[in-house]
Amino acid sequence: MSAGTILTIIIIYFGVLILISNLVSKKGTDNDTFFKANKNSKWYLVAFGMIGTALSGVTFISVPGEVGNPDLQFKYFQFVLGNAIGFLIIAKVLLPLYYRMNLTSIYGYIEQRLGVISYKTAATIFLISRTIGSAFRLYLVVIVLQRYVFDAFNIPFAITVLISLGLIFAYTYRGGLKTIIITDTLQTFFLVTSVFLTIIFICNSLNYNFTEAFEAVKNSNYSKIFFYEDYLKGNYFLKQILGGIFVTIAMVGLDQDLMQKNLSCKNIGEAQKNMFTFTGIFVIINIFFLSVGALLYLYAEKNGIAVPMVDDVKRTDLLFPEIAFNHLSIIPAVVFLLGLTAATFATTDSALTALTTSFCVDFLGMDKKSKNYELGITNSKKLEKTRHFVHLGFSFLMFLVIIIFNSLNDKSVVTMIFKVASYTYGPLLGLYAFGLFMKSKTVNDKLVPFICIISPIVCFLISKNSAALFGDYVIDNELIIINGLITFIGLLMISKPATENTRF
Secondary structure, X not given: OOHXXXXXXHHHHHHHHHHHHHHHHHOOOOHHHHHHHXXXXXXXHHHHHHHHHHHHXXXXXXXXXXXXXXXXXXXXXXXXXXXXXXXXXXXXXXXXXXXXXXXXXXXXXXXXXXXXXXXXXXXXXXXXXXXXXXXXXXXXXXXXXXXXXXXXXXXXXXXXXXXXXXXXXXXXXXXXXXXXXXXXXXXXHXXXXXXXXXXXXXXXXXXXXXHHHHHXXXXXXXXXXXXXXXXXXXXXXXXXXXXXXXXXXXXXXXXXXXXXXXXXXXXXXXXXXHHHHHHHHHHHHHHHHHHHHHHHHHHHHHHOOOOOEEOOEEOHHHHHHHHHHHOOOHHHHHHHHHHHHHHHHHHHHHHHHHXXXXXXXXXXXXXXXXXXXXXXXXXXXHHHHHXXXXXXXXXXXXXXXXXXXXXXXXXXXXXXXXXXXXXXXXXXXXXXXXXXXXXXXXXXXXXXXXXXXXXXXXXXXXXXXXXXXXXXXXXXXXXXXHHHHHHHHHHXXXXXXXXXXXXX
């Protein structure tokens, strides 16, 4: 498929999203619409739309790409099972807490439980974590667009990034969460449809029916799920499941992005129905993504297709687009493009909205100001302009992170994302664990930022030297548990008796 054709499809795709944004905005939008979608989102739309947000282009490309590694194969599914357990814990423990406190930003819990400085620290951790994580995810799709589209027009990588972020800004800056609920539902539809159609197209190319495809994947060298053999290795099943549980609790339950969508439902009952439904779909769709990976490698073997190289480094992230764009017909290529675009931009648009919400609420107190200025049209307009400026600021910040990451990265993006998340989200895990389980204690609020800085540093040193310290033991996804535990111990060291006003 030519670069011009791909570009035309992308323009049409974003034209539809911008049209949806304009239709939503015509009905009137304010900060309550942007932050909480007026608290009237339908749970089934939220559940379906969250699939696109949670999966992203990382799942779409990196997860199938990693299947070819003999030490990985379907290892990721162990992590997914841990994710599912984590989602259920969120639904039963964290969501009831957030609804009971009627929060706009989930970090309001930390403010009431531990203090203002702890609250600002938690919100800052989220802003850093989500900016980096979302930039990594967007980076993945941008390098695909650069390689297969914009290089043909001699457009620099930095301009490709600016165009991508500019398009996202165009359809999110006014309607915010209310727009995202609708656009992410549409984008998830494209993503899910793309996965199923891709499997059909590859099976047809390999002359497999469904049963033959299942048997081929099962009997291949790519489909091993559970790794019990060596607990010292990073792929050991217990490490993956525990890591999946705690990464999910931290990156979803303690993250304003996905929780903001849950908090837009009418009540806790609908929010929990959303989470239970979402969990089931999430597990099933990941099985299909891994199956796509196995089929891609089988197709590559049969047709003599090598994993693409970038700067003399194998990039398994690029195998899927390489096959879709250069070795299949135009229809599978279009399907792949729509799926990839939907997966990545559904994540990034949601993240930008959550980042804007957190900064406006947690640092500017905009939710309180909106209530105070309820009858003041002029002041309300000023707050909306401030929100637009914040939204633009985070778009530019994400641009800078992508440019820096592009100059440094030489690993699979999925590996890098969860590695970074273990360092950035670990302190959040420790803060919430302390707040929830140490009811009789609070903390010396002024010292909390130091604990949250020291913990990842100590965690990094332990991880770097784990083989020497623990007899060849390799720390993998359980790194976030260690980080959270170090933070928890640090908070205990600066704790003091709680008062009635700090017990929740």
